[in-house]
Amino acid sequence: YKLIEAKKKFGQNFLKDTSVLNKIIQSMPQSDRKLIEIGPGLGDLTQELLKVKPLVAYEVDEDLCVYLRKKFSAKIDEGKLTLVKTDVLKQFEKGSLADEPYDLVANLPYYIATTIILEALEDHNCKSMVVMIQKEVAQKFAALPKTKEFTSLAILAQSIGVAKILFDVGPESFDPQPKVVSSILKIDKQKEFVEGKFSGIFETNEQLQKFKRYLRCSFQSPRKTWLRNISSEFEKTLVQEIMQGEELPITIRPHEISVLSHHLLFKKLRLNDARKRSNATTE
Numbered sequence: 001y002k003l004i005e006a007k008k009k010f011g012q013n014f015l016k017d018t019s020v021l022n023k024i025i026q027s028m029p030q031s032d033r034k035l036i037e038i039g040p041g042l043g044d045l046t047q048e049l050l051k052v053k054p055l056v057a058y059e060v061d062e063d064l065c066v067y068l069r070k071k072f073s074a075k076i077d078e079g080k081l082t083l084v085k086t087d088v089l090k091q092f093e094k095g096s097l098a099d100e101p102y103d104l105v106a107n108l109p110y111y112i113a114t115t116i117i118l119e120a121l122e123d124h125n126c127k128s129m130v131v132m133i134q135k136e137v138a139q140k141f142a143a144l145p146k147t148k149e150f151t152s153l154a155i156l157a158q159s160i161g162v163a164k165i166l167f168d169v170g171p172e173s174f175d176p177q178p179k180v181v182s183s184i185l186k187i188d189k190q191k192e193f194v195e196g197k198f199s200g201i202f203e204t205n206e207q208l209q210k211f212k213r214y215l216r217c218s219f220q221s222p223r224k225t226w227l228r229n230i231s232s233e234f235e236k237t238l239v240q241e242i243m244q245g246e247e248l249p250i251t252i253r254p255h256e257i258s259v260l261s262h263h264l265l266f267k268k269l270r271l272n273d274a275r276k277r278s279n280a281t282t283e
């Protein structure tokens with residue numbers, strides 16, 4: 001038995017609390033979908049997940065992969081566990097973590113947790129996620145309008161699915177202990193990407209990318225008014241007209257606008273842009 005030291009650069013904090021492990025298992029969606037874990041680490045969560053169903057796990061650390069291959073050699077031989085040694089972000093770059101619909105469960109490395117969640121939100125094969133992350137980050141994804149945590153992250157997550165914080169986990173449940181409190185965040189994608197298209201709010205991937213640009217612009221200076229932010233990209237009089245139509249006060253700030261209103265505003269701005277463009281071509 002060789003002692004494996006946690007590597008800071010890979011965000012390794014191993015979960016050692018069986019009651020937390022059990023609660024994570026109970027939070028999983030009941031589905032026939034494939035199961036994927038990111039960062040199995042020393043395999044404590046993996047072991048519990050394997051009692052429920054087979055899974056594919058992505059781990060970047062070669063030392064941990066060597067350890068896991070020994071620990072789970074029987075499961076790997078039976079085809080119950082597929083261990084992939086890779087940087088999960090590289091796998092997302094290739095398109096998806098699986099070639100079929102899947103549920104994601106993970107105690108995420110905190111240094112790239114936000115990036116991984118955003119990738120999983122856009123991965124059309126990912127149908128749900130139950131992830132452990134830093135509490136502050138979880139609060140951003142699950143935030144409600146009019147709170148200061150409500151930004152692009154909440155709007156994106158809540159446009160694609162339903163985001164909920166299930167419970168918090170203190171540092172003492174890990175080894176080594178992180179400096180922060182963690183939360184379990186669950187995102188169920190109700191509005192799904194079907195055959196390369198969102199069946200819900202976004203009809204195409206292009207629309208999603210445009211909406212992300214709209215959000216970046218809307219929140220570029222979160223404390224300034226939405227009008228001021230968005231006027232850097234759209235004509236101010238047009239924006240004011242649209243706001244009037246939606247009965248929004250001109251002093252409203254981006255975090256005070258609901259998810260649905262943001263979509264309505266985005267649509268109207270785009271419609272107007274399209275009209276301008278078609279006028280230009282007919283003139």
Ligand code: SAM
Nearest residue numbers: 010013014015039040041059060087088107109
């Ligand atoms: N699942 C284990 C647990 O609950 O004890 C470990 C969780 S630990 C917070 C994060 C894990 O993600 C580590 O095993 C780490 O090596 C792995 N990891 C870090 N960056 C990664 C990446 N880019 N791709 C895949 N795995 C990564």
